[in-house]
Amino acid sequence: MPELLPRARSSQESIFARMSRLAVQYGAINLGQGFPSAAPPAFLLEAARRAVGTADQYAPPAGLPALRDALGADLGVDGADLVVTTGATEALGLLAQALYGPGDEVLMFEPVFDIYLPQARLAGATPVTVPLRLEGEGSWSLDLDDLRAAVTPRTRALLLNSPHNPTGRIFTREELEALVALARQHDLWLISDEVYDELYFGERPLSLRTLAPERTFTVGSAGKRLEATGWRVGWVACPPGFAGNLAGLRQVASFCAPTPFQAAVAAALPIARETGFYGGLREAYVARLDLLAGGLRELGATVFRPSGTYFLMACRPGWEAETLVKRAGVAMIPAEAFAANEAPPPGLLRLAFCKSQAELEEALVRLARWEKAGG
Ligand code: GLN
Numbered sequence: 001m002p003e004l005l006p007r008a009r010s011s012q013e014s015i016f017a018r019m020s021r022l023a024v025q026y027g028a029i030n031l032g033q034g035f036p037s038a039a040p041p042a043f044l045l046e047a048a049r050r051a052v053g054t055a056d057q058y059a060p061p062a063g064l065p066a067l068r069d070a071l072g073a074d075l076g077v078d079g080a081d082l083v084v085t086t087g088a089t090e091a092l093g094l095l096a097q098a099l100y101g102p103g104d105e106v107l108m109f110e111p112v113f114d115i116y117l118p119q120a121r122l123a124g125a126t127p128v129t130v131p132l133r134l135e136g137e138g139s140w141s142l143d144l145d146d147l148r149a150a151v152t153p154r155t156r157a158l159l160l161n162s163p164h165n166p167t168g169r170i171f172t173r174e175e176l177e178a179l180v181a182l183a184r185q186h187d188l189w190l191i192s193d194e195v196y197d198e199l200y201f202g203e204r205p206l207s208l209r210t211l212a213p214e215r216t217f218t219v220g221s222a223g224k225r226l227e228a229t230g231w232r233v234g235w236v237a238c239p240p241g242f243a244g245n246l247a248g249l250r251q252v253a254s255f256c257a258p259t260p261f262q263a264a265v266a267a268a269l270p271i272a273r274e275t276g277f278y279g280g281l282r283e284a285y286v287a288r289l290d291l292l293a294g295g296l297r298e299l300g301a302t303v304f305r306p307s308g309t310y311f312l313m314a315c316r317p318g319w320e321a322e323t324l325v326k327r328a329g330v331a332m333i334p335a336e337a338f339a340a341n342e343a344p345p346p347g348l349l350r351l352a353f354c355k356s357q358a359e360l361e362e363a364l365v366r367l368a369r370w371e372k373a374g375g
Helices: 015-026 042-051 065-075 087-099 116-122 144-150 173-186 243-253 259-274 277-298 321-328 357-372
Strands: 082-085 105-110 126-134 140-142 155-161 189-193 216-221 234-237 302-304 311-315 348-352
Touching: 015 321, 042 259, 065 082, 065 216, 065 234, 065 259, 082 087, 082 243, 087 116, 087 189, 087 216, 087 234, 087 243, 105 116, 116 126, 116 155, 126 144, 140 144, 144 173, 155 173, 173 189, 259 277, 277 302, 277 311, 277 357, 321 357
Parallel strands: 105 126, 105 155, 155 189, 189 216
Antiparallel strands: 082 234, 126 140, 216 234, 302 311, 311 348
16 A cells, blocks of 8 residues: 655644644633634625625636735735735745745744644745743743844745734834844845734734835735634735736645635725724723733733734643643643744643633633632
8 A cells, every 4th residue: 555645644633623622522611723702793794695606616816806906905015916815824835835945944933833834844944943932921022133043044034923823922113124134134035924913902013014025925814804714715915026926826726715705805804994893803802811811810820911813821830731621621722832942831821812701701710610629
């Protein structure tokens, strides 16, 4: 019998899929995988109902023209520089295939969103991580000298995620300017994963593209913005002149993203902007963040407050994700899932607060019960 290649055999069930599966199996509140428990907004669902039956055949591989136009207007980029993808995950995988290959090194920050590592390796490249370090409550610091020291003659690209999953950190203007200076000095590509661009709790994050439009590929996600993570509509905003080749490459993978969902997102994007939908979302999430962070602190956990995303990291020595999902009835993601070279402190976990208030309250009740029973 022939055998699967090692790259296929080494792919395991993702921590997100695993925790969601265990949450169902053990009847746990799922604060693990980041998906909202509320339904997407009515204006999006109505647009989808209209689209099914009228926009059912293949879209052009670069995306439905209506969606590229709507996105262009929303992001302030030329629609011709956009490529619509089957979720941001495909967008990131596509960029890995397009921008680096065997012998290349790709810089990324640790804690690192789990798929960045295998996507780089599948492209034949070597991921090189630069640590974000914990500095007491609330802050993850970046030492730019660590970043500069990580650049070698083989470095090809720098992959950034801001707001950052899992830490919720937003990179400052000064940091982004330093990254751009480094990229220009060493002629690196910049890949900016900005799927949480509308989920911030202070100042609006700066898009890296505005500082280096000639070399930045920006990744975005309708699933994150419009609370429909299963729709799989993502995009890449390319530097001028690159969208055509990228669309050519993406058609080899899945040809096009699902057409009715593209049509629905195209209709929904201007409505979301005009009705202040994102502002409402932020308000709702800050309230839930406060609820969860306050409850966790009362239980003795150290909370690292995010500046964006719908995740927070908390540390309670003795808490262990596998035990908690099975015995306390609360699913979370262990920090080890985001580790590449640095061992996270024991008891460090990521919790999603894009869940209902009732679910968050019940999770806190269960954790209090668990603590009371001696863990
Ligand atoms: N982005 C999601 C999270 O961090 C997971 C994405 C996925 O499971 N594909 O929870």
